[in-house]
Amino acid sequence: MRVGGRPRRPARWWAPGVWSLLGAVSLSCLAAAADEPPRPKYGPQARRLFLDREYLREHEAADFWALMGYYLPQRNDSSCSLASAVMVLNALRAAEALSAADELVTQESLLRRVGSPDWTEGTADGGPGVSLARFAELLEQALGKYEVAGRVEVVHIEPDDENALSNLREVLSANEASAGDFLIANFLQSELTGDPEGAVGHMAPVAAYDAEAGRVLLFDPDRRWYEPYWVTVETLLAGMATRDAEGGRARGYVRVFRED
Secondary structure, eight states: OOBSOOOOOOSOTTSTTOGGGOTTOOHHHHHHHHTSOOOOSSOTTEEEGGGOOHHHHHSOOHHHHHHHTTOOOOSSTTOHHHHHHHHHHHHHTTTSOOOTTOOOOOHHHHHHHHOOHHHHHHTSTTOOBOOHHHHHHHHHHHHHHTTOOEEEEEEEOOTTOTTHHHHHHHHHHHHHHOSSEEEEEEEEHHHHHOOGGGOSEEEEEEEEEETTTTEEEEOOSOTTTOOOEEEEHHHHHHHHSSBOTTTOOBOEEEEEEEOO
16 A cells, blocks of 8 residues: 555454454464453554643644644545545635625535545545655646646655655745645655554644654644654654655645645
């Protein structure tokens, strides 16, 4: 899978009816596994916004407030690119004086307006998602369809780039200081959440950057399992400086600029 959600964990394996599937697994092994403590929802790399809100009390955080009203879940495990685009497109239009006849952007309406078969198929149930480069192209098309004056920049972060961390900090600082642009990160989800089941490509908008603490707030659209969380810049970089399993390209981010 290139950019999407992730295969979800099944119900706990000791649920009623599963015994017929275990075959040669011994009862002693089952008992030992059942006694293991449950894995935390978040690994040490991530900290829930619910537990850490001080930055938003003391800073303007323009992107956070622009995105917050449009934070929504991806509609299936393959549609994180679609949900991320919807959040950002609505945030770009937030300052417009919309009429009663103007609908907000939804995942369904965005697919219809752009009319891209590969995005429709990629974000369908069980779909492969879309690559970061293709996502940037689709987002550029979406700006035109919704008559938003803007442009899209795509950045691939190579794993061996010695300047990647300093460049990312610079981009995050500029983004946090401006209300006219948004970042959508493409990363290996397990690097951020600490959950090995999430070792797939994923996307999420950047909602805030706390430069003093060196942390990034993500509006993860995987809302079945997650809520907004902070990760260090280094953790985000590690997740983005990975390669797409199918295309072989490095992951990274797109930056969407509004041009008034």
